[in-house]
Amino acid sequence: MANVLAALAAALVVLLACCFCGVRGDESPEVRDSLIKFLTALAGGDDQAALRLGWNASIDPCRRGNVSSLWGKTVGCFGSDSGNDGFIKRIDLDAVHGLTGTIDAALLCAAPAVRVLSVRDNGLRGGIPEGISACSGLTHLIVSGNELSGDLPASLTQLKSLHVIDVARNNLSGPLPGDLSKLNLDRFMANDNHFDGTIPDFNLYQLENFTVSNNNLTGPIPENAEKFGNQSFWPNAAGMCGTPLFDPCPSEADDGNGKNGKHKKRAVPKIVMYLGYVLLGAAVLAFVLYKICSSKKKRSNKLGLKSKPSRGKGVYDSSRLTTTTTTTTTSVTTPNKSAAYSIPTSAEHSVAAAGAASAVAPPSTSLVVLRRSGTASPITSRAAAAAAKDLRFEDLLKSPAELLGRGRFGSSYKVVVPGGAALAVKRVKDAAVDEAAFRRRMERIGRAKHAAVLPPLAFYCAMQEKLVVYEFQSNGSLEKLLHGSIESSQGPLDWTARLHIAAKVADGMAFMHTTLSGSDGATSNNSPSSGDDAAATDGPIAHGNLKASNVLFTAGMDPCVSEYGVTSPAGGDAAALRGDVHAYGVLLLELLTGKATSARGDGAELARWVTSVIREEWTAEVFDRALLSGGGDGSSEQRMVRLLQVAMRCVDASRGSAPPPTMREVAGMVNAIREEDDRSFSLEA
Structure with a gap:
């Protein structure tokens, strides 16, 4: 019996070792050869395309030391923080001269670990093959800005890990597969094609980006369509309908398979539910008003007050x-003067x-x-x-x-x-x-x-x-500028503007933390009040509620922090000062990602999302697309990553992590990034 157990244990050790080697091993020559053939197909049979891009089957792009090769610059790999000793997970071939061929799914899916295919802004022809479903781990399919035609294959709905579908600006046609709405998508971009039929019943509430404009679609728009506005649905065919963006759809039910009947059935219980809420709210309000009037009457009688x-x-x-x-x-x-x-x-x-x-x-x-x-x-x-x-x-x-x-x-x-x-x-x-x-x-x-x-x-x-x-302050808040209505004269915030906002807010918060702690003394032209002696023992004052809606813009569009200390706890509470640092980190994440925080307002959900993306070594996916649209030599992206690292230091509250920096330290780090950005801008000018 002991010999049997020993044999089983030895076999388990060997099995685990093999699994470990499989996870951390090199990409096989067969996979590399298949991907080179895939690139040749993208180039329309031009076997020199692989040579021009440095794709070489004899070199493993994921092995330590090869990452800086041309081959390694157009693919991303699983593995350590330096991106090596793993398998190919990302293929980036955006705007590559000469890619006018077709997508061969069989060759692509021979790389079982591939997660992202991005071939935007090329001249690819043909269609998106049905066999794309064999790439079971695919999370991003980005083929926008090509000359693809044909239908959007229904096999896409078999890719349960798919989060991004970007097929915009092609010549695709036919209906949108209805089961696309069952995928857990973050972005669906299908504008500027020739799609017809109706829009699947997407859950727009969970999507970050969505557009189907400039097609031939008709019928009802999905619920929560107002989240993206009219520009995400129009122009389309004349039959597009649905409030609040278009005329109401016909009230009569269709054949039972369309959306009108489903929306109508869904609306009935909602109306009943809302009516119940209204009645309940009216009853509560009536009771509260009754209690208020009763208490005021008793108090007035007790104090001898009169109304006029x-x-x-x-x-x-x-x-x-x-x-x-x-x-x-x-x-x-009017109360008695003595009261x-x-x-x-x-x-x-x-x-x-x-x-x-x-x-x-x-x-x-x-x-x-x-x-x-x-x-x-x-x-x-x-x-x-x-x-x-x-x-x-x-x-x-x-x-x-x-x-x-x-x-x-x-x-x-x-x-x-x-x-x-x-x-x-x-x-x-x-x-x-x-x-x-x-x-x-x-x-x-x-x-x-x-x-x-x-x-x-x-x-x-x-x-x-x-x-x-x-x-x-009439120019509004950072929250509205990032996530809300933007005036016609204001475009999206670019990297320089966001870095300026981050630095100014950090300077203001660091100044207040330092000055109100008494270490530098308050800068005042006023004579001391009678309460100064007591104030000196109060300790530092935290903001207590730093968030994007409390960052306002002056007449000159300079950012300023509002409501400082209004809700701050009394005394020198170190936890409250750390809370300010955490809130500032969340503010940085909003500036970098362009995403709003949840209704709770503590930024925990946004921080978790950023952390999960970073762990997958998808750092570029974190940033707002408006920040990455400027091009350049990549130095700005490097500074974005550094600012992201500052933000993560501020919000990291995991057990065993380093203590968070002070606001003065944070301001120093952010200003160092801004000074480097200013020098880079001066050199480019």
Whole structure:
């Protein structure tokens, strides 16, 4: 029995050794020879094409030391970080002169490890062969910008690992295979062909890029089509339909196999579900309003307060929190002067409901103005400084206000005060921080001036209510520029612009971390306040909520960080400072990938996606395509990779990883990349 077990153990060791050798072995000569024949077919039978590209069956492109060869520059390999000692997984033959032949799937699929075929912008003819399904591990099929014809083969749907299909700008025709919608695709680009029939029922919510424009397609568009806009579907045949991009499709059901019937069946339970939500919401709202009215009545009776009519409306009046201004008279409750002012927490809910109760007006001394001198900071305009000089709380209440947005920590409004200056008011929700601590924090932040940090002009602090006033920045946020609506005068952000934004934000955050920690001292022209002694013991102040929507653009399109310290925890919390570094790393990932963070806003999902791509040694797939469209000698791409490494150091929280850098260290690394980029630009000029 012992001999049998020993024999089995020896066999297992040999088997594992063979498996290991198979994973880390060299690409076989048969595979290399097959790929050279594949390239010859792409070149229309020109057997000199392989020689021109350095493809040589006697040289293994994946073996250590051969990666820098011409053969190694047009293929990518599995293996170590240096890309060797593995199998060929990627073939890059984009815009290669002389590729006017056909795609031979049998020769390509002889390389079982191949994951990506990219032959865009050549002159390939013929079609996409049915045999492409034999490349079972294929994840990217990129054949755009050729002269391919025929149908899109249905066998593509057998490639369960396929994530990217780019067949744009060819002469392909026929219907799109319906089962394409069952693949877990990230990108599907089929524009500028001659496809007809209907669009498969793609789950557009999970796709990052999608376009079928400039074809002969007809019928209903998929759900969530508004995510990509009209330009991804039009022009097509006249029968294209579906709201909100086109006219509604006919309401009658088709033969049962089309989409109209399916959409109609799907719409019925959704309508019932939404109706239930509406009724439930109305019941909850009615109960909340009842409790509010009851508590206000009891409190008024207890304090002996009386109500009187007033025409003052402003930030808290729900009729003023839209772009439309009315003059309806509303009733507010004026508290006894001896009573402490406190805006009810239900005021936030009142904002969301039309006709809800308005808030109580506090005395004019409640607003702490940080810029009474009227002098502008490096980022504040003279108009805003002048408005802040004489700013009173009544001005905010009586001025028309427009709701800008709601977030996890409160709402923001645009308020135009007397004199025409536009201000932004941040209303902090459920701020449980001590009033004295919040006051000291805002005063310290107001004294620390940096061109990349938007300073507060004033603030209001009560038991359950915190307001912070800034100058309104009309050019919007980085979030809208990257992921939202872009003005017609603004094109996509290029590499230089994104690097500039990254460096400016890093400088501002590093300055605030250092200055507010007391190590360099606050730069202030104001005389110390009575709370400075206490403030000196408070320690550094973190931003607490750094994200793309809080990076705004000044009139000169320079980035600045808004809402600094508004939601920061009290005291010198090292974890909060590390949280700022992590948030900045997520911001870098958004700049580099062009992808938005999830609704949670912590960037964990984006960081996981980037990590998974890097582990597969697909670093180039991480970057936003707008960054890679400029061409060049590759030096910019190298700096992108370096900035990506900085981002990953900021977000890496895995066990055993090195401690994250400080914001000062991060700013130093980013500025070193920017200085190198500036020198490279000067040399090119």
